[in-house]
Amino acid sequence: MKIRDRATFATSAIRSQPVRSTLTALGIGVGIAAVVLLLSLGAGLQRFVLNEFTQFGTNLLSVTPGRKTTFGMSGAMINAVRPLSLEDADAIAALPQVERVCPVVMGNVAVEGGGHTRRVMATCVGASMPDVWRFSVASGRFLPAGEERRARPLAVLGDKLWRELYGERSPLGEVVRVGGDRYRVIGVMEPKGQFLGVDLDDAIYVPVARGLELFDREGLMEVDVTFRAGASSDAVTAAVRRTLVARHGDDDCTITAQQQMLDVLGSVLSVLTFAVAALGGISLLVGGVGILTIMTIALGERTGEIGLLRALGATRAQVRWLFLGEAAALSVIGGVAGLALGGGAAFLLHVLVPALPVAVTPWHALLAVGVSLAIGLGAGVLPAVRAARLDPIEALRAE
Amino acid sequence: MIELHQVSRRFEVGGQVVHALREVDLVVARGDYVSLMGPSGSGKSTLLNVLGLLDRPSSGRYLFDGEDVTALDDDQQALVRRVRIGFVFQSFQLVPRLTTEQNVALPLVLAEVPLAERRERTAAQLQAFGLADRGHHLPDQLSGGQRQRAAIARATITRPDLLLADEPTGNLDKHTGDDVVQALEKLHDDGLTLIVVTHDQALGARAVRRLRMDDGRLEEGAA
Ligand SMILES: Nc1ncnc2c1ncn2[C@@H]1O[C@H](COP(=O)(O)OP(=O)(O)O)[C@@H](O)[C@H]1O
Ligand SMILES: [Mg+2]
Numbered sequence: 001m002k003i004r005d006r007a008t009f010a011t012s013a014i015r016s017q018p019v020r021s022t023l024t025a026l027g028i029g030v031g032i033a034a035v036v037l038l039l040s041l042g043a044g045l046q047r048f049v050l051n052e053f054t055q056f057g058t059n060l061l062s063v064t065p066g067r068k069t070t071f072g073m074s075g076a077m078i079n080a081v082r083p084l085s086l087e088d089a090d091a092i093a094a095l096p097q098v099e100r101v102c103p104v105v106m107g108n109v110a111v112e113g114g115g116h117t118r119r120v121m122a123t124c125v126g127a128s129m130p131d132v133w134r135f136s137v138a139s140g141r142f143l144p145a146g147e148e149r150r151a152r153p154l155a156v157l158g159d160k161l162w163r164e165l166y167g168e169r170s171p172l173g174e175v176v177r178v179g180g181d182r183y184r185v186i187g188v189m190e191p192k193g194q195f196l197g198v199d200l201d202d203a204i205y206v207p208v209a210r211g212l213e214l215f216d217r218e219g220l221m222e223v224d225v226t227f228r229a230g231a232s233s234d235a236v237t238a239a240v241r242r243t244l245v246a247r248h249g250d251d252d253c254t255i256t257a258q259q260q261m262l263d264v265l266g267s268v269l270s271v272l273t274f275a276v277a278a279l280g281g282i283s284l285l286v287g288g289v290g291i292l293t294i295m296t297i298a299l300g301e302r303t304g305e306i307g308l309l310r311a312l313g314a315t316r317a318q319v320r321w322l323f324l325g326e327a328a329a330l331s332v333i334g335g336v337a338g339l340a341l342g343g344g345a346a347f348l349l350h351v352l353v354p355a356l357p358v359a360v361t362p363w364h365a366l367l368a369v370g371v372s373l374a375i376g377l378g379a380g381v382l383p384a385v386r387a388a389r390l391d392p393i394e395a396l397r398a399e
Numbered sequence: 400m401i402e403l404h405q406v407s408r409r410f411e412v413g414g415q416v417v418h419a420l421r422e423v424d425l426v427v428a429r430g431d432y433v434s435l436m437g438p439s440g441s442g443k444s445t446l447l448n449v450l451g452l453l454d455r456p457s458s459g460r461y462l463f464d465g466e467d468v469t470a471l472d473d474d475q476q477a478l479v480r481r482v483r484i485g486f487v488f489q490s491f492q493l494v495p496r497l498t499t500e501q502n503v504a505l506p507l508v509l510a511e512v513p514l515a516e517r518r519e520r521t522a523a524q525l526q527a528f529g530l531a532d533r534g535h536h537l538p539d540q541l542s543g544g545q546r547q548r549a550a551i552a553r554a555t556i557t558r559p560d561l562l563l564a565d566e567p568t569g570n571l572d573k574h575t576g577d578d579v580v581q582a583l584e585k586l587h588d589d590g591l592t593l594i595v596v597t598h599d600q601a602l603g604a605r606a607v608r609r610l611r612m613d614d615g616r617l618e619e620g621a622a
Pocket of ligand 2: 443444445565
């Protein structure tokens with residue numbers, strides 16, 4: 001029997017029971033839709049998170065005071081911690097693999113300028129910040145190097161802060177008040193967006209030594225370190241740790257390598273994606289059982305037809321293929337519908353939440369059709385083999 | 400064309416052996432018109448199934464055109480059924496979701512006859528059986544007589560040598576039954592070997608050769 005004729009036969013059987021066929025195909029369709037939606041979401045989420053972290057580069061590590069016992073839990077709450085000083089930052093900068101260091105202090109301040117006042121994040125950093133954070137100046141210049149200790153009161157505005165205070169006017173040379181002190185504006189940063197919920201554009205950038213005074217702090221909140229491409233993240237982490245232990249007499253800082261963070265995030269996301277796909281897999285299994293059930297019922301209803309086909313000269317193999325083809329067709333129809341459903345839902349989500357990049361790839365389409373075909377064939381095997389085994393005279397007598 | 404030598408068929412039902420055919424000897428020549436009568440349960444259908452290669456004798460030999468067909472395997476028997484033997488059943492056995500045209504074309508589909516040739520032969524067959532305007536109707540839109548004519552058209556579309564009909568008029572009234580008998584007899588006139596099982600004395604009497612079955616035994620001669 002030719003493929004075309006098998007297809008005609010299968011579709012005529014499927015169409016003759018529209019409600020039952022629709023429900024059965026729907027079982028597969030829902031499973032495929034879930035898998036496609038969740039996989040595309042997972043892939044989108046993964047890309048989203050990776051972009052968020054790699055925007056600062058991967059040859060990056062950060063040093064914070066206090067020991068973190070586990071990811072995110074700070075022991076600094078419990079123990080008195082030796083502060084992380086500008087001298088510590090200098091010592092790290094002297095390491096051979098290290099390219100640049102950027103000491104950081106942050107805090108909330110009111111900024112007055114251009115006749116407006118705005119509460120923003122004061123980001124107090126070293127002159128190397130644009131390189132370390134990959135964040136460049138749009139106009140004017142950034143804070144000058146060589147003034148870490150005795151810093152002049154100079155400030156660089158984030159893109160949003162500038163627009164809020166001065167509209168479209170150039171702020172260069174203007175004076176802003178930060179926490180009661182006067183700072184001269186020497187530059188404006190390019191827009192950069194948010195990082196983990198902190199708006200880097202709604203911020204003022206001032207020298208770190210000023211920040212220590214401004215917030216009356218003994219030490220830095222963080223030292224960001226970039227190292228040469230090719231140097232291993234682990235080796236640099238170890239070198240930084242040795243330096244700090246030598247200076248503090250104790251291992252009292254936390255060093256987080258960007259690479260390590262990415263690895264952890266990556267594996268968390270993979271596990272999540274996998275779990276979600278497994279859930280979809282279970283609904284596919286249920287769909288497969290649905291097809292098995294319906295084909296078994298069809299076998300009972302069409303026993304006479306099988307007897308007739310055998311009488312007309314159909315071989316056992318031909319009967320087996322008819323049933324297998326019908327199960328596969330039912331499943332693939334469901335799979336294609338599910339792909340449309342899942343892809344549509346993913347697209348809708350993308351329209352509603354543009355920040356979340358969902359990606360339906362051709363690979364998903366291939367997967368949906370392939371998986372549903374496999375399920376259909378798998379679920380159809382048993383009824384098909386039973387149909388082929390029927391004794392033709394028994395089958396004809398069943399009428 | 401058909402030679403049965405000492406053919407028996409036994410069924411085992413719940414530990415008991417039923418002798419459906421007992422040492423049947425039969426020779427049917429090409430072009431014969433044979434009627435087969437006898438009480439219900441006497442083995443008529445079983446004999447037809449054996450002749451049509453749907454069933455295998457428990458013992459004995461069956462030569463079809465001189466060839467021992469009991470030795471053939473399942474697939475080889477299917478091939479013989481497909482091209483050389485046609486079946487007509489009491490209950491028509493049309494596939495309900497296929498159109499008359501599709502039902503009639505089924506044997507050609509199984510034999511993978513090219514589409515163009517299939518269309519031509521199906522149309523000719525529908526024409527010959529007075530169903531030309533019914534090709535696109537479903538079986539339940541046809542009368543009983545039309546259904547059986549469609550079934551006969553299907554059984555003979557591969558131009559078989561032998562047509563086996565098991566009570567072809569059993570589900571039909573007298574008038575439409577006669578229609579069907581005429582269709583069958585016309586096929587016989589064209590050279591087809593015809594074996595008809597029937598309860599209808601008048602129909603049985605029309606055959607050139609009359610056989611009778613009783614409790615698995617075959618007897619020659621009219622009732
Ligand atoms: N597949 C079968 N299994 C068991 N017994 C059967 C089977 N087919 C036929 N028989 C028995 O064989 C005998 C002959 O049956 P059958 O050939 O159908 O008779 P008829 O067609 O003359 O009415 C009956 O007793 C019937 O019960
Ligand atoms: Mg019978």
